[in-house]
Amino acid sequence: MRKPADSSAPLADLIAQRWSPRALDDTAEITWDQLRALLEAARWAPSFGNTQPARYLVGRRGDDTFDRILGTLTPRNQSWAHRAGALLVAIMVTRNEKGEIPYAEYGLGLAGQNLVLQAVADGLVAHQMAGFDADAVRREFAVPEEATPRVAIAVGTQGTPEVLGEERAVERERMPRRRLPLGEFAYTGTWGQAAF
Structure with missing residues (x-):
């Protein structure tokens, strides 16, 4: 199921096609x-x-690391993420030998975006999740103090929405993607004055 972005300007296909399905094969x-x-x-x-x-x-699904990551997800995310082909946890290192790393969270976000766009390029889908227990990840995987688990990521092949079972979840999967209008997103001159 494709849900391309409804944009006011042409987008690169990888960006237009990227979305975060929960229905995985x-x-x-x-x-x-x-x-x-x-x-x-x-x-x-x-x-x-x-x-x-x-x-x-x-x-990867079926291995010990997958099962341990799955165990740190919220029950709602576990209900669909168990179908993923792989589960990842993105972690930001906040200090190195030179001290605090400036903009570590921004750097992790950029890496995450590259990862999900590569997934699209490779015919896969990726769904990033805040719904996981970062402290459990820290304990389960001996994550050091200078590293912070920030997001879990399910990677897989898109399935049919019906695999989600619950009617509300199926409807949510089929809903069109929405974003703020560009006029509420980009300003010029002063805050709130639409650039477009």
Whole structure:
């Protein structure tokens, strides 16, 4: 199911086609080569002073790491994310040998965007989730103090919305994507004065 962005200007296809489905095909596998490409894309994201604050925990469906990441997700996210081909946790390193890393969260966000756009390029989908227990990830994977788990990511192949079961979830999956109008997003002259 495609849900291209309804934009006021032409967008690169990767951006227009990117969205975050929950309906995933639980028979489709994600290979290590596919994961390598996603993580290489994340690795080459820009970062402040090339500090590269992004790190990832990576598990494929059926392995121990996948199951442990799944166990840290909220019950609502577990209800659909178990169908993913892979689960990841994006972690930002906040300090290195030079001290605090400026803009670490921004750097992690840029890496995450590269990762999800690479997923689109490779015919996969990725859904980022705030609904997980960062402290449980820290304990479960011995994440050091200078690193902070920020987001979990389900990667897979899109399935049919009906796999979600609940009618409300199926409807939500089928709903058109929406964003603020550009006039409420980009300003010029003064705050609130639409640039477009």
